[in-house]
Amino acid sequence: MLGKLEENRIEIRKLDFRLIIFVIVLAVFGVLVVNSATAGEVSTSIFSTTEKQIFGVVGGIFLMVLLIMLDYRKLVKIAWIFYLLSIISLVYILFFTKALNGAHRWIHVPMLGTIQPSEFSKPALLLFLSFTAALMKDKISRIYLLLLYFIAAAPVVVLVLMEPDLSSTIVLLIITFTILFVSGVSYKWVLAAFVAVILVGVLFMIAVYQEDQIWLNRLLKEHQVERINGFFFPDRFPATTYQQNSSVMAIGGGGLFGKGLNTTSVESVKNGDFLVEEQCDFIFAVVGEELGFIGASGVILLVALIVFECFLIAARTSDLAGKLIAAGTGASLGLQSFINIGVSMLLIPNTGIPLPFVSAGLSSLLSSFIMVGLTLSVSLRGPRGKKVFY
Numbered sequence: 001m002l003g004k005l006e007e008n009r010i011e012i013r014k015l016d017f018r019l020i021i022f023v024i025v026l027a028v029f030g031v032l033v034v035n036s037a038t039a040g041e042v043s044t045s046i047f048s049t050t051e052k053q054i055f056g057v058v059g060g061i062f063l064m065v066l067l068i069m070l071d072y073r074k075l076v077k078i079a080w081i082f083y084l085l086s087i088i089s090l091v092y093i094l095f096f097t098k099a100l101n102g103a104h105r106w107i108h109v110p111m112l113g114t115i116q117p118s119e120f121s122k123p124a125l126l127l128f129l130s131f132t133a134a135l136m137k138d139k140i141s142r143i144y145l146l147l148l149y150f151i152a153a154a155p156v157v158v159l160v161l162m163e164p165d166l167s168s169t170i171v172l173l174i175i176t177f178t179i180l181f182v183s184g185v186s187y188k189w190v191l192a193a194f195v196a197v198i199l200v201g202v203l204f205m206i207a208v209y210q211e212d213q214i215w216l217n218r219l220l221k222e223h224q225v226e227r228i229n230g231f232f233f234p235d236r237f238p239a240t241t242y243q244q245n246s247s248v249m250a251i252g253g254g255g256l257f258g259k260g261l262n263t264t265s266v267e268s269v270k271n272g273d274f275l276v277e278e279q280c281d282f283i284f285a286v287v288g289e290e291l292g293f294i295g296a297s298g299v300i301l302l303v304a305l306i307v308f309e310c311f312l313i314a315a316r317t318s319d320l321a322g323k324l325i326a327a328g329t330g331a332s333l334g335l336q337s338f339i340n341i342g343v344s345m346l347l348i349p350n351t352g353i354p355l356p357f358v359s360a361g362l363s364s365l366l367s368s369f370i371m372v373g374l375t376l377s378v379s380l381r382g383p384r385g386k387k388v389f390y
Contacts, residue, residue: 015068016379019309023064023357023372026302027057027365030283030358036262037270037279037286038360049279049360052113056362060369067373071381075374076134076321079127083156086124089117090159102223105163118160118168119363122332123370125156126175130324133183137320141186149180164221167339167353171332178331179324182314208232224351231349243282244346246274251288251296251345258292279360281352284344299358300341306356306372307334313379322378329371 035050047055067075094104106114132152136145153176161169181190207215208228216225230240250269259265269275269289275282288296310330317323333356340355342348354364 012380014380016309016313016376019306019313019372019376019379020064022302022305022309023369024061026299026306026357027060027369029299029302030355031057032261033283033286033290033358034279034360036290037283039262052362053360053365056365060366063366064369064373064376067370068376068380070377072322072325072374072377073319073381075377076127076131076325079124079131082124083128086117086121087155087159090121090156090163093117094159094162103163103165105165113362116361116363118163118165119361119367120370121156121160122168122171122175122367123374125153125172126179126325126328126332126371127374129153129176129179130321130328133179133324134321136183138184140180140183141189146180146185146189150176166224167351170339171335171353174335175328175332179328182324182327183320227350231346241346241350243276244343244350247282247285247344248346250275250285254289254292254296256293258288258290258295261290263290277352280354281340281359282344283355283359284341287358288344299355300337303333303337303356306330307337310372310375313375317378319378322381326375326378329375332371333368 031050031053034053038049089107093107097104097107100106105116105118107117108114129149129152132149133140136149139145140149153172157169157172157176160172177193207213207219209232210216213225213229216228220228226237226240230237234241246269253259253267253269259268263271265271270278270286275285278286284296284299287299291298307330310326310333314323314326314330317326336353336356339348339351339353340359343350343353354361356368357365
């Protein structure tokens with residue numbers, strides 16, 4: 001009985017207040033930048049994009065606090081429910097909704113616009129795989145358990161890929177492999193995966209530089225092939241990198257301090273309508289142009305601190321499920337940020353993905369807050385291992 005009370009005791013000092021501060025500061029900053037990016041928009045719904053973003057931040061903070069109050073260990077035990085709901089929502093949009101811009105990704109919600117189930121599949125997969133890997137513990141390196149693990153992850157990953165949503169699929173795969181790696185899978189499997197990634201990379205480059213690109217066209221959608229060709233052969237496919245070139249121009253034009261938030265300058269790339277969806281996929285271009293190198297560096301620093309705190313919580317926690325939740329959250333937020341910023345700076349081929357806590361998008365915002373809330377619950381309740389860093 002005494003051991004049970006000891007297990008359920010909460011010490012508020014264990015809560016990672018730094019992570020809370022970093023997230024809220026970045027989210028509030030995101031509202032300001034989204035407001036600038038959507039200045040003069042003609043809204044088709046009752047609420048403007050900025051108002052939706054404010055609603056998302058307030059709702060996200062509420063969800064984050066709620067999850068802090070809940071014991072993550074109890075949520076992990078019912079993770080299959082959230083995972084099943086995620087599968088049902090993905091099946092629904094894939095087979096029972098009309099395509100928008102060639103993809104089945106959204107469910108229309110009166111007044112709020114649309115929600116994107118693939119965003120909520122990230123915390124659902126995170127919880128479910130953390131539960132699955134924790135059950136397997138030290139036995140996860142056995143082949144049949146590895147197969148069961150990937151079979152467990154497959155439904156959501158495949159359904160999101162079928163939408164199609166390649167960028168979200170990549171994030172889901174990163175969550176899957178991060179949890180597998182942190183759970184203690186044998187280094188032999190890690191080495192095999194590393195070799196496989198190199199081999200796939202080599203085969204991909206061969207496919208890109210093939211004369212007819214027959215394999216590339218068979219594996220990817222037409223617009224995905226165009227974006228890849230635009231990245232590797234910009235002189236031959238200039239139209240496909242138009243957005244990214246405009247983004248680089250905006251970031252470079254911001255200089256050290258930028259042109260000022262909510263600038264009305266006619267020389268602004270944003271105001272000249274050279275960017276499309278700048279409030280979401282190219283929000284970093286708006287940051288770079290209006291707040292300059294200082295503002296852009298500030299965003300990168302805040303994202304890095306959030307990811308670091310997640311990994312720090314994972315390193316400190318001796319409970320395996322909690323460790324996997326925190327590590328998976330850090331990997332997910334870090335990868336999404338890298339892809340969004342990398343696309344904006346023409347470092348990787350164009351693919352649409354929001355910048356966590358900054359880009360406009362209710363689904364992405366709430367999903368990110370949910371994952372951070374779960375991680376904070378781990379920091380508050382997860383049994384501590386040895387001291388790490390500080």
